Amino acid sequence: MEWGKRYASIAAVNGRRYSLPSLLLALVLLALLPVLFGMAELDAAAAAQPLEMGAVLIGVVLLVPVCAPELDSGVRETADARRTPAVGVCLVRALLGAAAAAALLAALVGWMGQNGCQVSALHWFDAFAGALFLGGLGMLALALAKNQVVGYMVPLLYYSVSLVSKKGLLGLPSLLAMSRGGPSGAPILAAAGVGAVALALLARSRWKAGR
Numbered sequence: 001m002e003w004g005k006r007y008a009s010i011a012a013v014n015g016r017r018y019s020l021p022s023l024l025l026a027l028v029l030l031a032l033l034p035v036l037f038g039m040a041e042l043d044a045a046a047a048a049q050p051l052e053m054g055a056v057l058i059g060v061v062l063l064v065p066v067c068a069p070e071l072d073s074g075v076r077e078t079a080d081a082r083r084t085p086a087v088g089v090c091l092v093r094a095l096l097g098a099a100a101a102a103a104l105l106a107a108l109v110g111w112m113g114q115n116g117c118q119v120s121a122l123h124w125f126d127a128f129a130g131a132l133f134l135g136g137l138g139m140l141a142l143a144l145a146k147n148q149v150v151g152y153m154v155p156l157l158y159y160s161v162s163l164v165s166k167k168g169l170l171g172l173p174s175l176l177a178m179s180r181g182g183p184s185g186a187p188i189l190a191a192a193g194v195g196a197v198a199l200a201l202l203a204r205s206r207w208k209a210g211r
Contacts, residue, residue, distance in 0.1 A: 022065055023100050026058040030108055040115040047117040048126065048178035055108060056130035056175065057159065062097035063135025063197070064151045066090050067143055067204045087205045094139070094197055101131045122184055129186035129193065130175050134159060136196030143203035 033039065037050035067090050109124045134155040142151025161169060168174040172192055173185020 022062050022097065026061045026100065026104060029058055029061060030055060030104060033108070039112055039117065042112070042117040044118045044120075044123075045179060045181050047112060047119050048123060048176075050112075051105070051109070051123055051127035052130060052176045052179045053163070055105060055127050056134055058101050058104060059131025059133070059135030059193075060138050060152065060155050060159075061135075062101050063094060063132075064138035064142060064155070065148070066093040066097060066139055067200065068148050068151070070204070070207065071142075071146060071148060085205075087201050090201055090204055094201070097135065098132060101135070102128055105131065122186070123178070125190075126178050126184040126186045129184075129190035132193030133172075133175075133189040133196065134193075136193040136200065139200035140196045140203065143200040143207075146207070 033050045033054045036054060039047075039050055042049075070086060070090075105127045106124055109119050109127070112123075113119045137158060138151045138155040141154035142148055145151070158169060159175065162175040165174070168177075168185065173188050174180070174182070175189070178184050
């Protein structure tokens with residue numbers, strides 16, 4: 001179908017132009033984790049620490065920039081004038097970012113398993129849900145404020161407060177639930193992340209060309 005080919009082309013172009021720099025930065029972040037954390041022969045709770053305290057940040061790296069190119073009024077005016085809806089382009093970028101986060105986290109968890117850590121699919125889902133939530137929160141902040149700095153500050157502030165808080169914030173499960181020996185709040189965090197992304201796209205649809 002024509003729309004399928006069009007969106008496949010959009011994914012290819014945006015994957016190279018916008019997603020690749022974020023992907024490289026995410027790889028650098030993950031490469032630093034073995035330096036910051038011991039990542040061999042860990043039990044289940046200890047193995048969750050580098051995932052919940054470090055790896056989740058790739059969600060911020062990969063998802064916050066999704067709508068950033070259109071912050072420039074000239075780019076936004078051009079994007080809004082095209083036949084393909086600009087929000088559709090942002091959705092493609094968000095899906096690329098989420099897929100990249102899922103793949104990178106799966107590779108990291110697999111590598112930890114090879115190093116003797118007691119990890120499971122729940123560790124992957126827990127880390128992915130946290131990454132999706134933080135990234136979606138940043139996307140929403142950027143879309144509402146129309147400011148990329150705000151888009152990064154809001155999820156990083158949430159993350160920083162979560163490190164010192166014994167409970168979850170905003171009525172949500174803690175980002176560090178498994179690290180602290182509790183049950184994972186991954187399903188709720190993942191749902192909140194999807195909701196934040198959807199709201200961010202809605203807010204982006206209300207941007208006016210040239211403003």
